[in-house]
Amino acid sequence: SQTIHQWPATLVQPVGSPLSLECTVEGTSNPNLYWYRQAAGRGLQLLFYSVGIGQISSEVPQNLSASRPQDRQFILSSKKLLLSDSGFYLCAWSPHSGSPYNEQFFGPGTRLTVL
Amino acid sequence: QKEVEQDPGPLSVPEGAIVSLNCTYSNSAFQYFMWYRQYSRKGPELLMYTYSSGNKEDGRFTAQVDKSSKYISLFIRDSQPSDSATYLCAMRRQGNLIFGKGTKLSVKP
Numbered sequence: 001s002q003t004i005h006q007w008p009a010t011l012v013q014p015v016g017s018p019l020s021l022e023c024t025v026e027g028t029s030n031p032n033l034y035w036y037r038q039a040a041g042r043g044l045q046l047l048f049y050s051v052g053i054g055q056i057s058s059e060v061p062q063n064l065s066a067s068r069p070q071d072r073q074f075i076l077s078s079k080k081l082l083l084s085d086s087g088f089y090l091c092a093w094s095p096h097s098g099s100p101y102n103e104q105f106f107g108p109g110t111r112l113t114v115l
Numbered sequence: 116q117k118e119v120e121q122d123p124g125p126l127s128v129p130e131g132a133i134v135s136l137n138c139t140y141s142n143s144a145f146q147y148f149m150w151y152r153q154y155s156r157k158g159p160e161l162l163m164y165t166y167s168s169g170n171k172e173d174g175r176f177t178a179q180v181d182k183s184s185k186y187i188s189l190f191i192r193d194s195q196p197s198d199s200a201t202y203l204c205a206m207r208r209q210g211n212l213i214f215g216k217g218t219k220l221s222v223k224p
Contacts, residue, residue, distance in 0.1 A: 032210075034211075041123070041216070042216070043203075043214055043215065043216035043217060044159075044203070044214040046211060049210075049211065088156075090158050090159070092158075100146075100147055100166075100207070101147040101149060101164050101166075101207060102147070102207050102210060102211070102212060103149060103161055103164055104161075104205075104212055105160075105161065106151075106158035106159045106160070107158050108157060108158050109156070109157065109158045111156070
């Protein structure tokens with residue numbers, strides 16, 4: 001069966017510091033991968049998605065970047081965090097092909113607080 | 116008009132009640148609909164998905180789609196305190212999903 005991991009689970013960082021959040025998926029090959037941010041009252045905001053190694057699409061301009069160095073690894077980064085980067089960051093995966101629903105399966109999330 | 120609208124609640128019901136959660140959408144091109152459940156401080160988990168108009172049942176849960184009204188619903192029968200969570204609707208737009216903001220449900224024992 002497939003599993004998705006995210007770490008760290010919780011992170012408190014000062015403004016201006018760098019960020020690196022990691023997501024890995026097990027039990028599947030060539031998944032589509034996603035990074036979302038969930039802020040209170042704002043729902044799930046898609047930040048980046050990737051359909052393959054080195055292929056990253058950005059949904060919104062922001063202070064963040066994403067990379068996919070390996071098939072089942074997705075990394076969210078920032079060089080300098082802003083207060084507005086605080087939130088709950090979720091990684092998700094979906095099968096590369098087959099289901100018309102494109103159902104996505106989420107990791108446990110990372111709660112980031114920028115002070 | 117937002118593509119997907121969902122009442123954030125909170126919705127509080129007694130144990131055993133029938134719960135109705137709803138979303139409306141504006142894009143008639145949406146065809147694939149899903150419901151996710153998210154417990155506090157956890158990632159969303161896929162609960163149900165449905166394609167056509169009508170009902171789909173899975174245990175105590177029923178997903179309903181009315182494409183003519185652009186309206187989807189999730190019904191929970193015999194609600195339990197363990198159903199207390201935020202419920203998000205989602206629908207496919209091209210290669211990605213559009214999510215509602217979620218309805219927070221509390222089932223009181």
